[in-house]
Amino acid sequence: xxxxxxxxxxxxQGPEGLSSSALVSGGDLLxxxxxxxxxxxxxxxxxxxxxxxxxxxxxxxxxxxEGDAGPGAGGAASLAFAxxxxxxxxxxxxxxxxxxxxxxxxxxxxxxxxxxxxxxxLGSERRLVVAxxxxxxxxxxxxxxxxxxxGVAAVLAWPRVRAGGGRRMRPAGGSAPxxxxxxxxxxxxxxxxxxxxxxxxxxxxxxxxxxEARVAVSPRPGGGLAERRLRLTLAGGNWSAARxxxxxxxxxxxxxxxxxxxxxxxxxxxxxxxxxxxxARFDAGGGAGGRSGVTCRAS
Amino acid sequence: xxRFLTIWLPRWPVQRRLLVNPELRGVPxxxxxxxxxxxxxxxxxxxAEPPPEERRTAIVAGRGGRAVIPAGMSLAEAMAVxxxxxxxxxxxxxxxxxxxxxxxxxxxxxLARWCRRFSPTVGVEQTIDLAPECLHLDxxxxxxxxxxxxxxxxxxxxxxxxxxxxxxxxxxxxxxxxWAAAHHTAATARACGVPAAVVVHRAAAGVRMASRRPRxxxxxxxxEAATMLAELPITALRIDxxxxxxxxxxxxxxxxxxxxxxxxxxxxxxxPLLRRRLAEFRGTLAEPIAPPGGEPLPxxxxxxxxxxxxxxxxxxELVALIEVLLGRCLVPLVARGEGVLALQVRLEHxxxxxxxxxxxxxxxxxxxxxxxHLVELVRLxxxxxxxxxxIDGVAVEVIAAGAVSCRQRLLFGGGVDGLESSDADMxxxxxxxxxxxxxxxxxxxxxxxxxxxQPEHAWIAAPPAAPRPQGSGRASRGRVSRPDAHGHAxxxxxxxGRRPVWMxxxxxxxxxxxGEVMAIVPDGPPARFRLGDALHRVVQxxxxxxxxxxxxxxxxxxxxxxxxxxxxxxxxxxxRRLRDGGxxxxxxxx
Numbered sequence: 008x009x010x011x012x013x014x015x016x017x018x019x020q021g022p023e024g025l026s027s028s029a030l031v032s033g034g035d036l037l038x039x040x041x042x043x044x045x046x047x048x049x050x051x052x053x054x055x056x057x058x059x060x061x062x063x064x065x066x067x068x069x070x071x072x073e074g075d076a077g078p079g080a081g082g083a084a085s086l087a088f089a090x091x092x093x094x095x096x097x098x099x100x101x102x103x104x105x106x107x108x109x110x111x112x113x114x115x116x117x118x119x120x121x122x123x124x125x126x127x128x129l130g131s132e133r134r135l136v137v138a139x140x141x142x143x144x145x146x147x148x149x150x151x152x153x154x155x156x157x158g159v160a161a162v163l164a165w166p167r168v169r170a171g172g173g174r175r176m177r178p179a180g181g182s183a184p185x186x187x188x189x190x191x192x193x194x195x196x197x198x199x200x201x202x203x204x205x206x207x208x209x210x211x212x213x214x215x216x217x218x219e220a221r222v223a224v225s226p227r228p229g230g231g232l233a234e235r236r237l238r239l240t241l242a243g244g245n246w247s248a249a250r251x252x253x254x255x256x257x258x259x260x261x262x263x264x265x266x267x268x269x270x271x272x273x274x275x276x277x278x279x280x281x282x283x284x285x286x287a288r289f290d291a292g293g294g295a296g297g298r299s300g301v302t303c304r305a306s
Numbered sequence: 307x308x309r310f311l312t313i314w315l316p317r318w319p320v321q322r323r324l325l326v327n328p329e330l331r332g333v334p335x336x337x338x339x340x341x342x343x344x345x346x347x348x349x350x351x352x353x354a355e356p357p358p359e360e361r362r363t364a365i366v367a368g369r370g371g372r373a374v375i376p377a378g379m380s381l382a383e384a385m386a387v388x389x390x391x392x393x394x395x396x397x398x399x400x401x402x403x404x405x406x407x408x409x410x411x412x413x414x415x416x417l418a419r420w421c422r423r424f425s426p427t428v429g430v431e432q433t434i435d436l437a438p439e440c441l442h443l444d445x446x447x448x449x450x451x452x453x454x455x456x457x458x459x460x461x462x463x464x465x466x467x468x469x470x471x472x473x474x475x476x477x478x479x480x481x482x483x484x485w486a487a488a489h490h491t492a493a494t495a496r497a498c499g500v501p502a503a504v505v506v507h508r509a510a511a512g513v514r515m516a517s518r519r520p521r522x523x524x525x526x527x528x529x530e531a532a533t534m535l536a537e538l539p540i541t542a543l544r545i546d547x548x549x550x551x552x553x554x555x556x557x558x559x560x561x562x563x564x565x566x567x568x569x570x571x572x573x574x575x576x577x578p579l580l581r582r583r584l585a586e587f588r589g590t591l592a593e594p595i596a597p598p599g600g601e602p603l604p605x606x607x608x609x610x611x612x613x614x615x616x617x618x619x620x621x622x623e624l625v626a627l628i629e630v631l632l633g634r635c636l637v638p639l640v641a642r643g644e645g646v647l648a649l650q651v652r653l654e655h656x657x658x659x660x661x662x663x664x665x666x667x668x669x670x671x672x673x674x675x676x677x678x679h680l681v682e683l684v685r686l687x688x689x690x691x692x693x694x695x696x697i698d699g700v701a702v703e704v705i706a707a708g709a710v711s712c713r714q715r716l717l718f719g720g721g722v723d724g725l726e727s728s729d730a731d732m733x734x735x736x737x738x739x740x741x742x743x744x745x746x747x748x749x750x751x752x753x754x755x756x757x758x759x760q761p762e763h764a765w766i767a768a769p770p771a772a773p774r775p776q777g778s779g780r781a782s783r784g785r786v787s788r789p790d791a792h793g794h795a796x797x798x799x800x801x802x803g804r805r806p807v808w809m810x811x812x813x814x815x816x817x818x819x820x821g822e823v824m825a826i827v828p829d830g831p832p833a834r835f836r837l838g839d840a841l842h843r844v845v846q847x848x849x850x851x852x853x854x855x856x857x858x859x860x861x862x863x864x865x866x867x868x869x870x871x872x873x874x875x876x877x878x879x880x881x882r883r884l885r886d887g888g889x890x891x892x893x894x895x896x
Contacts, residue, residue: 078896080876121809122753139749158733226875232848
């Protein structure tokens, strides 16, 4: 099969034959990326927090979860998936309305992703595909390929997290390959319009990043079983590194039934949360010694 | 004298499913038929690759490690037998699928068409009441092209093994004799004076190891079938159980004994099936081989005059040659509106070195006739494999084909009636093929919910299917109604927010070095728990949610699940095992 490479094209056309349409430069990608309409995440406080006022198709967003490694138990992966669902429903990209990408690709190197938690959020139009690479280079390649696909709305991954023994997750590798891989992903996303959503441990905020925004996610106590309260802090990013001072925060509530914004506390702008936010209580269904629970029985 | 080759594919219903879902090789697979009163009976079952630790555990525990489950046994009994032989965990991971005889036969006919490379006359065996598992080939005069009958039958076994199929094969004078020999290859080999086991050399971790395996092929010399196969059991005559019982009543248990019966007494004493099978075995009654219908799938090959070193050839030239051959294969397919669903590229280097060819299998999730896409998938596989030093030729063969959906697009975008797949779906389909090509088909899935309360089995990793038409199918938002593996609607059986995003493959015990749980009241919810080095204070609990599994699935699972929220806002999913009160971590609401 004849492959098209810049060297071959130059040899075929001559240096003067290289028109602007023959090779797509980084500047073209940037112009194309900036021309895409910004998509709202569905969470107004989060939109106000992000530099572009939402998620720009063809960009990367990092979600920094508390903990040493892995998504932890703070709700960062849930938020990232909720945003992915929103992108699959409202995402723009280069496709038209009828050709809107509606597929979400999850690249799960650990094998710990549990789809039943989020499958109800997909609705009838969206589609979830899970890829489980077994090697580091396969993981980088799979994310790259998914981000290059114009039919993909969002790619969700927790790269460089490995499943260790027991409950433990451990980070892997140095930072140099990570930066290279992330640059590759950024170019891939800019070319297709897909959005890369990466859940990473908070400790990774010192590493270089090509993401348009980095958002630190920390859970807030309280809320019922059907919702999740999260506190978000802008922690930098490629285009917003100067503003990554940690002073811009917001609080959102995720409706776990549909993966959308929930609750009434959806203010915009910096929030100062009361220190007494964590109130210990037991709900009526369980609590101390409560036996009135839900029983599921296999049939 | 005519010669016939019989290929036996033991437990074909299971093997067919393993070809489609290779990830099932590590779990017991049951193919069951639903009877009139709702009971499930086992049609076929197999555990292709039990994990080594399971085998060691079975031996240590004094279990047999081998379950004998005949066809027709109820699923509940089969699970009990499996639990005794392999432990209760085998029941938990077992996969139960519905019987589909039509699909089994269709796949067998496809394989028969593929086997036309060995003989122009290939057919599926004609069975009376059982599902067919054998192919008959008329190899009269064709064995010489493969270096003799022994070489032919060995090539058949090895080539099919390269496709992931476990087969046994034998050559004899009649299809009946070949059938009997194929089902008893080791005994036939012994009778023919050939070792019943072959020594297989393989290198593992740099150490060359040799192991003995039962011979999977046999060749019965011409005119000696009655002599060589005389000691085989009477069931080798392809007779049903009542006929075998009638023969056993007169004290005949071997094939040789049945052959010695006077022909005149057969009609009056035994069912007519016995006389017919004996006649077919002797060759006095012809047994026609009915070739399957349908067009043969295309294949193209290019042989070199001299062996070519792959280092000199280069990957680009090799891919270019494969592309040319692939283009020729696509011509007849495109003419009849079909595309490639599975493709095999073979780098032949066996004529001189007696080695099996290097095989590149490419599977697709939907048929395609796009040559560039297929070549890219082949290139992905080529880049990850070690090529042989020299090759004699290249062969490209279409293994499976399917109808390509043609799209009629509207002027301003969108498919007709919204039922056609969009460009985005086409792009996703090609992405899935690429991912599966490099990561493996089992590593790419489309999760689907199943109606199972046990969290480990609440979803299946279904192979990605063709895109669903937009706006059709499922129920309203917030309610899940997806078809499960058996085509039934699986409704969500748990309240919202009670399933974690992050779940370890196995529950993590919290009563050991990994953690510790403290509860205020006995059998109550946890008040504090330690996970590794971190101590979490629980401020809110939801539960208990009791989950029990049915008794017929093996040892009962009885758990009380709690969603616990700590003072830092993190949510964990813990459960207490009701059998002994042990606490486990089973997920994190990441």
